[in-house]
Amino acid sequence: MALVARTAAMGFMASERITRLDAKTIARVVGALQEQKLAARTPLDMAPLMRTDAGDLDPATAKRMEAVVGELLDALGQSPAPSSEWTTMREVLGDESLCRLVGVSDTSLRRYASNGRSTPQAVAERLHWLAMVVADLSGAYNAFGIRRWFERPRPQLGGKSPREALGDDWHVDSPAAERVRLLAAALSGAQPLAA
Structure with a gap:
């Protein structure tokens, strides 16, 4: 959710109303970040989250996705726009x-x-x-x-x-x-x- 909130607050989601945190939403967030040149490798790194809802991931993949999202949150925190x-x-x-x-x-x-x-x-x-x-x-x-x-x-x-x-x-x-x-x-x- 923090990734969605930061992406929206930075103005990258064009005031879209997010009502569900699912794979489709994550794909929209990643697409918005790609447009801003902030996520070159992210589609590959976050592919499991863009195909499957987070709650349905196996524990090892979920842990890897948590690390990828954490790195992306840090990058957004350091990227004034x-x-x-x-x-x-x-x-x-x-x-x-x-x-x-x-x-x-x-x-x-x-x-x-x-x-x-x-x-x-x-x-x-x-x-x-x-x-x-x-x-x-x-x-x-x-x-x-x-x-x-x-x-x-x-x-x-x-x-x-x-x-x-x-x-x-x-x-x-x-x-x-x-x-x-x-x-x-x-x-x-x-x-x-x-x-």
């Missing part, structure tokens, strides 16, 4: 919230999103970080809930909201960003920290 992420994050977070979270003006956001200007590296990194957090939150919240999640105070963040904890000029490798990321990941079951 601002040209597609702007659209998805604008849909989920809205322009006003997105401007505050990535630290740009509304005018700059529109220029970057339309490819009128190249997205600066620090902004692209923040945008991608947000896409990964949104992917983690998407299993527990709809778009409205995700927007509220960033604004609601959290005891795990010392009573601050995730947006407040990040501050104005934050970096994706900052301790505050790591705490917010872990908090979101806990909702997807990726981390043991209670959200």
Whole structure:
């Protein structure tokens, strides 16, 4: 599910509604990643998941597929894609919230999103970080809930909201960003920290 969520949050699934996690869905995800040149070997590596539902795989194949999906998740986590992420994050977070979270003006956001200007590296990194957090939150919240999640105070963040904890000029490798990321990941079951 994390692979589907990240692929969608990065804007590679063109707002498709996923209602089943089956072989057909995995094939669509792999196809979307291939279009983005992010999965050259993936169709071969993930062939069993594209033919058979995960629950029907033998234990050895399931373990191998888990490793392949883990490698692909890591690759996606390290692959900012601002040209597609702007659209998805604008849909989920809205322009006003997105401007505050990535630290740009509304005018700059529109220029970057339309490819009128190249997205600066620090902004692209923040945008991608947000896409990964949104992917983690998407299993527990709809778009409205995700927007509220960033604004609601959290005891795990010392009573601050995730947006407040990040501050104005934050970096994706900052301790505050790591705490917010872990908090979101806990909702997807990726981390043991209670959200």
